[in-house]
């Protein structure tokens with residue numbers, strides 16, 4: 568049997584195979600952040616389609632400043648727990664596991680953001696996409712965020728999710744702390760790699776006190792800002808950063824990259840040949856060489872051959888996909904039945920606040 572279809576573990580969590588649905592915001596939540604029936608159906612369909620693990624779309628940990636897009640799910644209060652419990656039950660009934668991804672928008676607030684609400688970030692660096700300049704967080708606000716993330720971790724466990732993933736990628740708040748491009752602070756929360764990672768360390772310490780030592784905690788980690796030049800995140804820093812959360816009790820690291828400001832880095836368009844696939848593989852290899860926990864690789868995985876290669880050559884332990892599973896939620900079953908590659912052409916039309924589906928016009 569192909570290595571891809573063999574069981575694998577993340578900490579105490581046993582998975583039926585190495586296929587992961589990477590976190591994907593579905594724009595289908597209720598406006599108040601609760602889980603909707605179409606979301607339950609979407610997750611049920613994904614689980615029935617064969618993936619071993621589903622990471623939820625990112626849920627925001629603090630209201631209102633943490634919200635990143637319309638109809639995004641929330642986890643800033645206990646009233647969101649029942650919806651996630653229903654989601655977890657639907658996924659478990661199909662034999663897959665569910666991990667809740669938690670985040671805060673930081674400077675990447677939505678286009679419909681009221682002018683009166685100021686986005687917050689480590690430093691007041693203008694965002695080229697929104698045209699807005701966030702306000703730098705105060706020390707007291709940083710501590711309240713630490714508590715908000717830790718409480719969200721506790722809610723993931725209370726909802727029966729199989730683990731929690733901290734979103735430390737794509738320019739959202741925790742990624743913004745890690746990067747010298749967005750974090751220019753001169754206090755204990757900025758400057759050295761250790762200081763830029765301090766908020767993550769504090770969240771993990773407080774979160775672990777709530778969820779216990781054996782509850783799976785994952786991190787989705789930015790390995791590049793997506794722009795070159797002095798004052799941006801380097802791979803050498805990322806490797807140091809990756810070692811830290813593992814020392815603080817993280818059970819797996821998912822390797823990604825980019826900010827919303829710099830298009831085409833996180834979800835690179837036009838992946839049509841094997842050579843274009845797995846665009847974060849070099850970063851994954853560097854991270855994997857530095858840590859002893861499973862590494863998940865996301866970004867442009869399309870063909871069964873490339874997915875098999877990244878696992879067998881030791882680049883990563885699990886393969887994570889987003890856009891291909893929007894196009895074909897049953898892709899894992901198809902690959903198992905002999906389909907060689909995903910039908911997704913990476914056109915990025917799926918970034919559509921009207922709801923998650925493959926919006927490709929010429930799609931058969």
Ligand SMILES: Cc1cc2nc3c(=O)[nH]c(=O)nc-3n(C[C@H](O)[C@H](O)[C@H](O)COP(=O)(O)O)c2cc1C
Pocket residue numbers: 589590591592593623624625668734736737787823833834835865866867868887888889890891917918919
């Ligand atoms: C519509 C859409 C929504 C996404 N939402 C999230 C999210 O909530 N959290 C996250 O970490 N990444 C999110 N991503 C990024 C994906 O998880 C993934 O990292 C990226 O698309 C590259 O993988 P792919 O080539 O398999 O699509 C999203 C991607 C898409 C297309």
